[in-house]
Structure formats: C-alpha cells, structure tokens
Amino acid sequence: xxxxxxxxxRTLRExxxxxxxxxxxxxxxxxxxxSKIEKGLRQLKREQLPILAKILNxxxxxxxxxxxADQLMQLVKDEPTADEALKSVSKQIRKK
Amino acid sequence: xxxxxxxxxRTLRExxxxxxxxxxxxxxxxxxxxSKIEKGLRQLKREQLPILAKILNxxxxxxxxxxxADQLMQLVKDEPTADEALKSVSKQIRKK
DNA sequence: TATTGACTTGTCAAATATTGGCAAATATAA
DNA sequence: TTATATTTGCCAATATTTGACAAGTCAATA
Numbered sequence: 166x167x168x169x170x171x172x173x174x175r176t177l178r179e180x181x182x183x184x185x186x187x188x189x190x191x192x193x194x195x196x197x198x199x200s201k202i203e204k205g206l207r208q209l210k211r212e213q214l215p216i217l218a219k220i221l222n223x224x225x226x227x228x229x230x231x232x233x234a235d236q237l238m239q240l241v242k243d244e245p246t247a248d249e250a251l252k253s254v255s256k257q258i259r260k261k
Numbered sequence: 262x263x264x265x266x267x268x269x270x271r272t273l274r275e276x277x278x279x280x281x282x283x284x285x286x287x288x289x290x291x292x293x294x295x296s297k298i299e300k301g302l303r304q305l306k307r308e309q310l311p312i313l314a315k316i317l318n319x320x321x322x323x324x325x326x327x328x329x330a331d332q333l334m335q336l337v338k339d340e341p342t343a344d345e346a347l348k349s350v351s352k353q354i355r356k357k
Numbered sequence: 358t359a360t361t362g363a364c365t366t367g368t369c370a371a372a373t374a375t376t377g378g379c380a381a382a383t384a385t386a387a
Numbered sequence: 388t389t390a391t392a393t394t395t396g397c398c399a400a401t402a403t404t405t406g407a408c409a410a411g412t413c414a415a416t417a
Contacts, residue, residue: 169349184362184363184364185363185364186362186363186364194405194406194407195406195407195408196363196364196365197364197365197366197406197407197408197409198405198406198407200363200364200365200366201365201366204365206366207404207405208404208405210405226341226342229340229341229342230342230345230346230349231346233336233337233340233342233343233346234346234349234350234353236336237333237336237337237346237347237350238350238353240329240332240333240336241329241333241350241354244325244329245322245325246322246325246326246329247329247354248351248354248355249326250326250327250329250330250333251333251347251350251351251354252351253326253330254330254333254334254337254347255344255347255348255351257330257334258337258343258344258347259344280391280392280393281392281393282391282392282393290376290377290378291377291378291379292392292393292394293377293378293379293393293394293395294376294377294378296392296393296394296395297394297395300394302395303375303376304375304376306376
C-alpha cells in the first residue's frame with residue numbers, strides 16, 4: 166500500500182467508470198500527472214481536493230483525511246520518534 | 262508558544278550560558294539564522310539535530326521528538342481533519 | 358501480429374519554496 | 388554614548404516540486 170489517498174481515489178474513479186483522460190482535464194493536468202498522484206508519486210494540491218471530491222462524488226472530509234494522513238506519513242516514516250511526536254501533536258491540537 | 266523546539270533549544274542554550282554567536286558557527290550558520298530557528302521562523306535541518314544536541318548537551322531523542330512535532334504541527338495546524346489524520350498515521354506506524 | 362486505447366515512466370525545464378548571508382535595526386547594559 | 392547580543396528585512400542562491408511532453412508497457416481484439 167503505497168498511498169492510501171492514491172488507492173482511494175483510484176478505486177473511486179474506477180467505481181465511476183471514469184478514465185484518467187476524463188478526470189485529468191477537470192483538474193487541469195494531464196493523465197501522466199494524475200496517474201502519478203494515484204500511485205503516490207506526486208501530491209495532489211490541497212486546493213484541488215474539493216474539486217476532486219466533487220468529480221468522484223466522494224466525501225470531501227474523508228478525502229481530506231486520507232490526503233493529510235499521506236502527508237504526515239511521508240514526514241514520519243523513517244523517524245524513530247514518530248509515535249511520540251504524533252501523540253504530542255494530537256495533544257496540542259486538542260487544546261485549541 | 263510559537264515553536265516547541267525553538268523554545269527548547271533557546272532555553273538549553275541559555276542554561277549553558279552560550280551566545281548565538283558561539284553556537285551558530287558550530288552549525289555553520291550565522292547568528293541571524295539561528296535566531297530565526299529559535300523563534301520558529303526557520304527549520305533546523307534534520308541532519309543538524311545530533312550536532313546541536315551535542316553542543317547543548319541535550320538528549321538527542323527529546324530534541325528529535327520536538328523537532329518532528331513542530332514539522333507535523335505545521336502541516337496540520339489549519340486542517341479540520343487533523344485529529345483523525347494523526348490518529349490514522351499513529352495506527353499505521355504501530356503496525357510496522 | 359498490427360492496431361487501439363488506457364495507463365505508466367522518464368526526462369528536463371519552469372515554477373515554487375526554502376535557505377544563506379549580509380546589513381541595518383532594536384534592545385539592554387554599562 | 389559605546390559595546391554586545393539579538394532580531395529583522397531583503398534578496399540572491401539553492402533546492403524541491405511541478406508541468407509538459409514523448410516514449411514506453413500492457414491488454415484486448417481485429
């Protein structure tokens with residue numbers, strides 16, 4: 166599982182029987198880019214998330230969560246203190 | 262509290278009675294940069310962490326955790342799904 | 358086995374973002 | 388005022404990410 170977000174949007178796209186070439190232009194990119202995004206080799210821009218959610222008829226919040234989780238994972242994946250750091254941030258967030 | 266990491270290394274530096282101008286060159290930077298790092302306006306490079314820990318006579322793991330937490334915070338701070346995303350990553354990490 | 362359509366991969370220049378370094382500004386103390 | 392420590396603003400240099408295109412694979416099928 167390379168990218169949870171990528172896997173998800175690929176699955177959703179296939180469920181809707183859409184081709185890359187149909188979706189990509191709606192995001193103003195070419196199929197190559199979207200292909201890479203689905204494989205986790207590139208990041209979708211944050212502001213494109215709602216657009217994609219609409220295209221795929223998906224829950225925006227769920228996609229946002231997966232997208233953010235991917236970003237976080239990238240940051241912590243080789244960090245020995247990942248667990249503690251994540252916990253610490255959760256705690257800080259909850260305080261707000 | 263702008264930056265947990267910055268606050269911490271500033272405190273440690275002051276405890277050791279060191280000036281920016283004494284520490285900065287050991288990290289091959291000027292005082293302005295280090296000042297910004299302590300205030301959370303710039304990031305210390307990951308690979309400089311162990312060097313700084315040694316200079317400040319600090320626990321390397323603790324600094325790593327604070328440093329990583331700062332990076333994570335930057336990513337999630339305006340995200341409505343921050344909490345869920347953080348939890349999800351924690352779970353994935355634990356599986357490894 | 359040739360063609361077609363969908364997707365993937367590699368490359369590289371262009372666009373963005375981050376950093377380094379300097380000079381000037383501020384602050385505090387003597 | 389002078390001296391020392393730190394901060395701030397600016398912008399060039401560097402690094403990272405992206406966009407665009409071409410060529411590639413793969414599977415279905417004529």
